[in-house]
Amino acid sequence: MTEVELSPEVSEYTEVHRHPEPKGFIAKWIFSVDHKVIGIQYLLLALVAAFVGMGLSLLVRLRLVWPERSFGILGDLFPVGAPDGVMTPEFYLAMLTMHGTIMVFMVLTTAPQGGFGNYFLPIQIGAADMAFPRLNMLSFWTTFVSFSFLIAAFFVEGGAPMAGWTGYPPLSAVPEAAVQGIGQDLWVVSIAFFCIASLLAALNFIVTTLDLRAKGLTMMRLPLTVWTWFVTAILGLLAFGVLLAAGVLLLMDRNMGTSFFVPGGLVVSDKAIDHSGGSPILWQHLFWFFGHPEVYIAILPGMGVTSHLLATFARKQVYGYKAMVYAIAAIGILGFVVWGHHMFVSGMSPYSAFVFSVLTMCIGVPSAIKTFNWIGTLWGGQIRFTSPMLYSIGFVSLFVSGGLSGIFLGQPTIDLYFHDTYFVVAHFHLIMGVAAIFGMFAGVAFWFPKMFGRWMDEGLGKIHFWCTFIGVYAIFGPMHYLGMLPHPRRYAEFTGVDYLQTGSAGELHYFITIAAMFTITAQFLFLFNFVKSIFAGKPCTEANPWEATTLEWAIPSPPPHDNFGGKVPHIYRGSYDFSLPGAKRDFAMQCNKDEAVYGSAAGGD
Amino acid sequence: MGTGFWAGIVIWLISLAMAIPFITQWWWMPDPITALGREIDRAFMWTLIGTGVIFILAQATLGYAAWKFGRRSGARARDMHGNNKLELIWTSAALVIFVALTLAGFSVWAEVRFIEQRAADPTPDRLVVEVTGQQFVWNMRYAGEDNKFGPVDFLQADDAGGNPVGVDRGHPDGADDIMVPEMRVPVNKEVELILKSKDVLHNFFVPELRIKLDTVPGLVGKLRFTPDTVGKYEIVCSELCGLGHYKMRSFLHVVSAEDYDAWLQEQAEFL
């Protein structure tokens, strides 16, 4: 085995046994047990899914503005859903459902955790791999199977499901009520596989974080990225099991004559439905018991990356590190007791609204702490405006914009008006969708040189940032105003509502669609930059080009097969020792105990 | 001008652009037609002010930080670990504002939704209308002369024959029940809605009333309101119910007491 050269920053290390490198293409790149390869597999899956999901959102936007217009190629691709290229309302709902499902599960739940978490959690804690590498491989391939089932739903008879990403029964449970048939079954099966994959992955992350940390790396010295991956895994462990159970029950309701979610006495299009005794609201409880933690599963890793990058590029310690850790934990705990805020008008007991709304307001507190500390981290810094830093600053702005509209929706009285309007669509896109995606952009731009040993094009990165930052505000900002009118969501067109004809709903829609076309086009800049840089980017041979402090920057770029070559560095300090007073250099790596580096003595650089 | 300057400017401009339509009320809610609706609007306005101030403060500081703290050669970042006191003040202020807003709204919520739970009811003189959602229409039922709803059986429903919810016309209570596709109520009289669904979830929503509630098959939902402005208002379905969801709507006509009586008379004659 080739000797791995650790950075001279590593003061001391422990020798551990080495893992032999796998041989052959398949073992190395397909059924790999290497967490780094699996991480990249997750990232690629998310990338493909993101472009599919974005394409679907384009269809959604096009139909809203031009409901009657024929889009030639669509007619060839979907002769039933879009005869002669004109999208039917049910086709709109199918595209919308697939858009939401793909974005939430296949993008937001894969890349931040499965992608970056897999790749960097072991390295940042000084481990050679995850605790259970085979399980890790199984998680990815189960996710892949899940994705395949979901995509298959486009091509079966009846087409993709149209019950929304939330799949509320009876619409999702009673085939007679909706036009799709097997598509909805595939959707449920896909979700079930996804749950299994996420459960396995969650176990792996938790055990790895608890058991495989390097000597000296106490919990309170962990990078905030590791903290967020760890808490996200705990959320996943507790949440996905519930969704899995709900999914299995729904599948049985659809195919085996059970009635968990379907009450008796239903009459659909003058036809009696043979079910009795189920409750549609039960599904909503189970779904949102998963669903609310899920939004934190999507956003927490982004928060971790943001904290990490703001400190690194402002050359400052994370402002209030401990408060940040407690806030992450508080979000994790409170995240499980607020699901009812999605159900204020569902018909559940009105008493419970009191509890759910007060708890929802409480979750605003850790969010306020985080925002305060992010700005505190920038304050008095020496900010280097690299593209990853710009994405991180964008994240903070989007998080604030998206978070505050939650204060409206968390109050049952105000939710009476805004529930299921575009105000909600604006809210969750900003906070969950776009903010999380900015976290991913930041992660890609930041870790690219480490992962691939090459640079992404910084100029292109910046152009992409500006287009996307302005673009997403242009798309989702006006959706708040649509919500004021109030424009209901999940409407295939708005011609059916009188009050939307007289006002300027049409103009707002038009503006949003143009902004979406612009923003979607800009994403090809990112794709181009990403793919081109993997093969032809400027080589990066340094171990630590950003002058960062955590362990991944103490090993070669790209990292060797078992990360540290059997030499696990010892840790001497917290993750964010930037600009220590009197220090000769403005950062001190975690693995460096040399007082000279941050003392006034010579020899630091 | 460095990148930080532009980042700051852009964040400021975007925040301003987001805020202005809210300040000028450019795209706005239709005027409410109930006292409760006005109270809900007040709750909305207070929330708008509270969150608006935080929004501007947070975005402005973020933009300022980007603008101000760009890298200068030779300079060092400040050594700051955090400030527990400031943190505590900011977060408890946020908590107090948010929770206060929520608590303040509870009485309205109770009035809208605590219907079964309110024991003795001083105003028995109230118009009860039953609303049954079905893909993709609304069915309104009035109890008729006897003030009693007859028994229904969805299986006996006859959409074409004017009996979409299957009222038992043979039953004495059901004989005079009135079925209509649009709702008509007298002004300044309390209305109680009984919300049901034949098939899937729907949601009864009238923007001017500021209230909505899912119609859940197998359950009975209740809403109360007292409209004080004559007019024609739209009922829009606000829970995904299938391919025709977007066109599932009806109207609420709030009319004078005389017009209402005349209309009721007319409907009764049809039977």
Ligand code: HEM
């Ligand atoms: C290219 C950017 C995007 C555009 C233009 C876009 C557009 C839209 C629109 C217009 C709707 C609502 C339509 C309706 O209610 O009738 C929607 C729904 C949704 N979007 Fe997006 N979106 C984008 C990106 C994302 C991202 C990044 C996520 C990730 C969270 C996401 C998740 C969802 C979800 C969960 C729904 C709800 C689906 C449902 O109602 O079942 N979207 N999107």
Ligand SMILES: [Cu+2]
């Ligand atoms: Cu939630």
Ligand SMILES: [Cu+2]
């Ligand atoms: Cu509907």
